[in-house]
Amino acid sequence: MKDQKKKKPLLTGTAIIKKVLKESGNTTLFGYPGGAIMPFFDEIFGDNKIRQILMRHEQSAGHAAEGYATASGKLGVCMTTSGPGATNLITALANAFYDSAPILAFSGQVNTSLIGNDAFQEADLIGATMAVTKHNYLVKDVRDLGRIFKEAMHIASTGRPGPVFIDLPKDIQLAECSLKEPIPEKINLVGYKPNVYSKAAGRQITHALKMVMNARYPVILAGGGVSISNAYQQLTELANLLKIPVVSTIKAKGVIDDYHPYALGAIGMHGRQRSNFAVSEADVLLAIGCRFSDRITGDLDKFPGQGNAKVIHIDVDAAEIGKNVPVDLPIVADAKLALIEMNRQIRALKGKKKELKTNSWWYRWIKEMKENDQIPNIVEKGPEGGIYPEKVMYELDRIMNPRDIIVTEVGQHQMYAAHYLKFRHPRTFITSGGLGTMGFGFPAAIGAKVAKPRSEVWLIAGDGSIQMNSHEMATVKQHNIKVNMIILNNGYLGMVRQWQELFNEKRYAGTGLGFVRNGKQEYWPDFVKLGEAYGLKGRKVTDPRKLGKALQEAKASKETFIIEVATEKGSNVLPMLPPGGALSSLYNREGEQKSIYDYYRRLPRTDSELKEFKSVRVNPIK
Amino acid sequence: MAKAEKTPEFLVALLVEDHPGVTMKIAGMFARRGINLTSFTGASSEKKGFSRIIMKAEGDSKVFEQIYKQMNKLIEVVKVKTLLPDNAIMRELALVKVDIKDAIDRQAVISLNDIFRNRVTNITPKTMTIEVVGSTGKIDSFVSLVTEQVNIRELARTGTIALYRGEDSIFMD
CATH class of the missing domain: 3.30.70.260 (ACT domain)
Structure with a gap:
């Protein structure tokens, strides 16, 4: 009898999951129920320590978890049911995989006895998620459950983070675990030991430093890894110590204050002119935590420094080093640890060694480029009566607080935001970088607001991408989550339209979202009315002068507010790097393709050239 | 060729x-x-x-x-x-079943087997199954030579297995 009293009650599978989640502090769950995940939903029902946010689509649940993870730096958790619920999640997993977001996703599965029998709502999710997750598990025994969840969380959030998926049969959720310790204290993964720092990396950093100090035109390229490893202070310190200009990928917006004198902004296809030109003139590129995607490199033979620059690449994932761009000096390390060591070594340098070879022309050149490339305040309407997106960004930039979080969908509006908004803090710009998922923004904004309830969250969307997940208006209403939605409505899938204008002889195939009747453009839906259907308020803005007031109204609102901006249809995101082109040759704002040397003199490479260069102006064309 | x-x-x-x-x-x-x-x-x-x-x-x-x-x-x-070939011992196994029409065929295959040091694992009046062990190249050349004599009815190969030569090894510490 005594023994029986002492005996702890056996934990069921779902109780184990709940316990692991609570112990690790992951109590915000984005999900959607269904037959095979019912036991887990039942387990958390009425538990006031767990916040379960019911999204309106499984894909949204995944994106919301990513928004949550990106804004907070913590793990994002989402769950769905089996079959269609889980297959709906795949886009979100792929997006998180590309952008290295720590996500724990689990979905119900049919009973173990039915697996492989083509049961109702059965799908092979292990096979389907293999290519889009960092790792995945099928739980076949309730005794493995605690270990698997702990391992999954560890794998998702360490090294190069990424989504981990767990396939969870219904009978395993309901089964009782006979183990004394259903959740192991420690986990041991023999095949997973992420290399975040080593002595070898320290030695490589010494070499890297030598290369950078001897460079005439060094540039730092900061990627999303800097943000993920929270290395922004170290990055700014490095830029200050060495006085090196910093360009960033779109995923690294905010890792350096955009008002910093050496911060140039995003590079790539829709990057800033000055950033692309700086990289194309560089002789040493110090890349930190980036993948060298084709969207930022352009023509690989001419990247960087028109193919002549030396590349130092710091990344925690060895597989990224040398994958796309040949690297002269690889450093496998976590960005933060590597930068701490690099800064330490710089501070330890003495006397002449501390002096850089870089000459003042580089800074004048950078400064001049920066001055030539400012955010325009276009007060008038466009030829077709629409407001220019630049104006929206100009007004938003004035009203937004530095701690506000900007979330975008994918398309022209995303690039306008990346171009023109000034970011001063890390994790304040959330966007789908690698996969480019339309429909990502709205649910991610919900996740970001849940993670940072005190920050104002602005969603910048296009009329195309918002319609991919506009049903989440129901979620924000139900859970009272405030997102300030700015929908740039130009009646087109604008980014594709832009490509068609530039490269397909203006054949706008499948990109018009409305039509012209009696000389008047009509399109659907009316987003303000759509919001009304969900019980939300909004305002349609057709006058550029009224934009600022509408933004204030949204900011002051207590719940989600929709601003629909009648945007100029033909507006293009410029400058633009044509696909496969070199960074040194861009389409300018007037839509003409021009080389860097149409604007600036070729920078001197030798000492004799340098002497000659000193006697002329940097920018003779201006 | x-x-x-x-x-x-x-x-x-x-x-x-x-x-x-x-x-x-x-x-x-x-x-x-x-x-x-x-x-x-x-x-x-x-x-x-x-x-x-x-x-x-x-x-x-x-x-x-x-x-x-x-x-x-x-x-x-x-x-x-x-x-790499220099630092590894590589082996592959093949099972080759050939059609035997008459004693001449059989003799021809047996003499080839002698040269290649193959083993005959199964023999019937109409077939012979041969076990070939060695490098991929060795099996390739046996297969091409034996086809000149007789018809190959079935061929199964294991693919290469390999270990480091000498004391180098790949094992759990």
């Missing part, structure tokens, strides 16, 4: 945790990155719960480097090593 330009090949040895689906993950990685696997052999290793997988794939050193790093990223993969 003019030989076509041979695509370079590389040999990778893995030590992996013996979980269900691990073969799929490894093979899938090659498929996803558009790399052609020419041979894939896997079975249990000296350590319980771990399998040794030896793969041969087509590609140059750049392809090899990328696949090496990607393999290292798989959670179940404990060790990845490359094997």
